[in-house]
Amino acid sequence: MLKFPYGNSDFYRIRTDNYFYVDRSSHIRVIEETGDQLLFLRPRRFGKSLLLSMLENYYDVLKASEFERLFGELEIFKNPTEKHNQYLLMKWDFSNINSQGTLAEIKRSLHNHLNNRIEAFMVHYQELLQYQIRIDPQDAISSFESALIAISQTPYRLYLLIDEYDNFANDLMMGQGQTSPERYKTLLSTEGSLKALFRAVKSASSGNGLERVFITGVSPVLMSDITSAYNVAENIYSQPEFNDVCGFRESELTSVVNQVVAECKLLPDLGQKTLNLMQTFHNGYCFSVSVNELVYNPTLVLYFLKHLQRYCQFPQQMLDDNLAMDLGKLTYLSRLPNGKAIIWQALNGTPPLVLSLLANRFGVDQMLKTSQSNQFIVSLLYYLGILTLDGKTALNESRFKIPNLVVRKLYVEHLFEMLLPQDTEREIIRDMAKEFYQSGDLQPVCDFMEQRYFKVFDNRDYTTANELTIKTAFMTALFNDVWYMIDSEKACQRRYTDLTMIIRPDFRELPLYDFILEFKYLKLGEVKLSGEELKKLSQTELEALKPVTEKLEEAKQQLLDYQRCLEEKCQEVLKLKLISVVAVGFDRVVWKTI
Secondary structure, eight states: OOOOOTTOOOHHHHHHTTOOOOOOTTHHHHHHHHOSEEEEEOOTTSSHHHHHHHHHHHHBGGGGGGHHHHHTTSHHHHSOOTTTTOEEEEEEEGGGSOOOSOHHHHHHHHHHHHHHHHHHHHHHTTTTOOSOOOOOTTOHHHHHHHHHHHHHTSSOEEEEEEESTTHHHHHHHHGGGOOOHHHHHHHHHSTTSHHHHHHHHHHHTTTSSEEEEEEEESOSHHHHHTTTTOOOOEEOTTOGGGTTSSSBOGGGTHHHHHHHHHHTTOOTTHHHHHHHHHHHHHOOBOOOTTOOOOBBOHHHHHHHHHHHHHHSSOOSSSSOGGGOOOHHHHHHHHTSTTHHHHHHHHHHOSSOEEESSOOOSOOHHHHTOTTOOTHHHHHHHHHTTSSEEEEEOTTSOEEEEOOSHHHHHHHHHHHHHHHOOOHHHHHHHHHHHHHHHHHOOOHHHHHHHHHTGGGGSOHHHHHTOOHHHHHHHHHHHHOOTTTEEEEESOEETTEEOSEEEEEOGGGTTSSOOEEEEEEEEEOHHHHTOOHHHHHTSOHHHHHHSHHHHHHHHHHHHHHHHHHHHHHHHOSSOOOEEEEEEEEETTTEEEEEEO
């Protein structure tokens, strides 16, 4: 039976305890040939720590006797580089640094971690080190310099691995949705802090014993802010050869999914249904504009497969609570200049977010400028994994989209809580949505929209409102990723549905309907009535208005086309309801089942 290393980033244990492992060793040669000091960025929980662990086990001089055991069945073993098992390895993990408390406490946590890692290095290589490393409890940079002296007395050089280099700095700046740029900048500028540390790393690489550095993180913000101290790292995040160095390709999952299905003695056709479900929730990431291949979030895939293997059924919740992405960062970004508008546009998907050039050098001061362009926020959303690349425009600009349903849920929850801050109100609309899933009766939801939901939109929202505004409002109210696979702008014969809700394959026996909803919007001027006049009309009178009738008929024809397309593609027999929704301003809503 397969063993899935969910939550395990220890390459040595994965290989020696026969855990499931997707070979990424072929990237070692490319990494080695690319440069001596590299910065590799990926969203959190995307396998960066396992990548570092692989490098650690490949280059560690004390692991030479186990080279065949660890790499014998992997691609790199066929043609290893000359530098394998030729280094002393030191690893720092900045995710272990506490970002809470005073600045003095944060600095103390940083120095304690570094000293502990240097001491672990000293113990690991004690038989090779002749010079006694001095650990300075008050100054880890001094401890590091002492370690370099000890290394210089050996025939080896140091390979420094820094994992999640920006983790505690990001938490300090964006933690719990609170903006703390002043504390962040003070930590950077204070002597003995991050700039001083990276200045020491740069100095060590200038013939002082440090030969190679590999740094992982989420965004380039911190690296940009410490450029004056450390300007030698090459950022390789977008190079096409590294697109899949972390993450799984779909072709690598087919056989393992089928094996788990067979172990559970489930119907063979469940293998493809499983892949379809995983694709909807966990696939969709692209990190280079030069490749078309998408990759899956590896941590979420392993969580899914481990649950499927253990219980022979899909997990009800596709994102484990222990790995839930921090909504605080999305809240933080929405508070930046133009942040709310960009988040809203990302959820709409139309028009797509577009950049001529992804920003790779921007610090916190630039992020907080009131006159800044969208480039910074869109780029940061991309680095955080909340957006991903979606090909090129006709003008060779980069398009961005929400990668999958797990991430879309983040946007929906953020907007839902922002528009309806009261828990009681959110519970009311959730109960209405639950009734809608079973009955197909949208009227209670429409009534709530008219009486409460639309009232939270301000005058600026009203002047720019269109059918996308209405669609997004309904999406936040109807969103449910436990029972449904929900798609906004689903491609269907070169056209795009507004909102598609297809029951998950594991819940098709429940008394629920599948839905396609098409949204239309009319301004008050188009019906030649005021908001007060509209409120006096009955539903029948409202529906009889010529502009409303025309919009309903337009939506009907689109829905019928989408129905044919969707039923041809879908493997299941759908319990499909087609619903057209017409909003007249923010005052009235008409809906109709086809």
